[in-house]
Amino acid sequence: MRHQISLLLFLLPLLHPTLAAIKIASALNVIEYTPEKIAKEDFFNGTVSIVNGGVPTLFSDTSVDIASNAETQALRNYATHKNLRIIYTEAEVAYRIVGNKKSGITTAKDLKGKRIGVVSGTSAGYFVQKYMASVGVKDSEYTTVSGSVCLAEPCGSGTFPAMLKSGQVDAVGMWEPTVELAAREIGLDNAVFFQDAKVYREIFNLHTTSDKLANATKRKEIVDFIRALEKAMALFRDQPDKVYKRAADAVSMKEDILKAVWPVHTWSGTLPEDLLSVLVREDSYVADVDRRSAMSESMLKDLIDDSVLKDARAEAKNTS
Ligand SMILES: *[C@@H]1O[C@H](CO)[C@@H](O)[C@H](O)[C@H]1NC(C)=O
Ligand SMILES: *[C@@H]1O[C@H](CO)[C@@H](O)[C@H](O)[C@H]1NC(C)=O
Numbered sequence: 001m002r003h004q005i006s007l008l009l010f011l012l013p014l015l016h017p018t019l020a021a022i023k024i025a026s027a028l029n030v031i032e033y034t035p036e037k038i039a040k041e042d043f044f045n046g047t048v049s050i051v052n053g054g055v056p057t058l059f060s061d062t063s064v065d066i067a068s069n070a071e072t073q074a075l076r077n078y079a080t081h082k083n084l085r086i087i088y089t090e091a092e093v094a095y096r097i098v099g100n101k102k103s104g105i106t107t108a109k110d111l112k113g114k115r116i117g118v119v120s121g122t123s124a125g126y127f128v129q130k131y132m133a134s135v136g137v138k139d140s141e142y143t144t145v146s147g148s149v150c151l152a153e154p155c156g157s158g159t160f161p162a163m164l165k166s167g168q169v170d171a172v173g174m175w176e177p178t179v180e181l182a183a184r185e186i187g188l189d190n191a192v193f194f195q196d197a198k199v200y201r202e203i204f205n206l207h208t209t210s211d212k213l214a215n216a217t218k219r220k221e222i223v224d225f226i227r228a229l230e231k232a233m234a235l236f237r238d239q240p241d242k243v244y245k246r247a248a249d250a251v252s253m254k255e256d257i258l259k260a261v262w263p264v265h266t267w268s269g270t271l272p273e274d275l276l277s278v279l280v281r282e283d284s285y286v287a288d289v290d291r292r293s294a295m296s297e298s299m300l301k302d303l304i305d306d307s308v309l310k311d312a313r314a315e316a317k318n319t320s
Helices: 002-015 031-043 055-060 071-078 123-134 160-166 178-186 210-214 216-238 244-250 255-264 275-289 297-303 307-319
Strands: 020-026 046-052 066-070 084-093 096-100 115-117 143-145 171-174 191-194 202-209
Touching: 020 031, 020 055, 020 216, 031 046, 031 066, 031 084, 031 202, 031 216, 031 244, 046 216, 055 066, 055 071, 055 202, 066 071, 071 084, 071 123, 071 202, 071 275, 071 297, 084 216, 084 297, 084 307, 096 178, 115 160, 123 171, 123 275, 160 171, 160 178, 171 178, 178 191, 178 255, 202 210, 202 216, 210 216, 216 307, 244 255, 275 297
Parallel strands: 020 046, 020 066, 115 143, 115 171
Antiparallel strands: 066 202, 084 202, 096 171, 096 191
């Protein structure tokens, strides 16, 4: 009897193939990551754990299978980890700068000589530099001031919205909802927004490593997760009413603030055609910040792997 039981216990995993288990590292306070949470809760057949982190976590914790971040962090890490792969674009976000009219800002050129709140070395730092150059203001003609993001009012001292209100900065260029909250802090009548998606949009991606993809079992789990994520992305795009509250709760934001910044976000769910050329252009900025030489296009080409998305789409077709 005892032997029979132990035989049964031994066979059980064979009868019920172990459920897929995926571990993801994402910044748990950014709106862009929230489709992952909906995919985990509604669409993935298996267990998903999402821990706070980003692309660097893939290399500091090898139990992490997928990591999400903006393109800036991909470039920073690819320089030293050539096994990094971008496999999916979750969101594209046209960042904004909000200026305070009381600082004499009404047009983009008025940002000349002003203090702009931004975290340099991030996607926002790159955005501010590119945007200013696009309106003819040189790096040396404005000052950047560091501070913290704010997700919900009240925004405490040291956060960009509080700094805009107190006059420590004249403008703020960050990801959302910090810009929206900064505008509300000074009153929307005093706020002027600057934005140009053609000059810069954040491309927020899912990443893995070529080592993870070389393991057939793990690769299938990753493909399955992308398939689940595609279903979540469809909700974000087509039925946002179904996810506003859950997405807002996930990042401890108020639902009305999330709705206000929703139009700034495009829930792409693809790999954009121009991703490689964006990476090539942006790497000259990241290389400068990191004091290394820029990577060539032929080197950056391998950072993008579209085969996972192709497999996910092919399987989705077969099963529908
Ligand atoms: C391949 O991935 C599976 C599923 O995550 C894991 O159980 C297995 O240990 C991996 N194999 C190797 C050689 O890493
Ligand atoms: C999860 O399993 C169900 C039932 O087997 C299936 O209909 C569904 O397509 C699966 N979902 C994904 C994302 O694979």
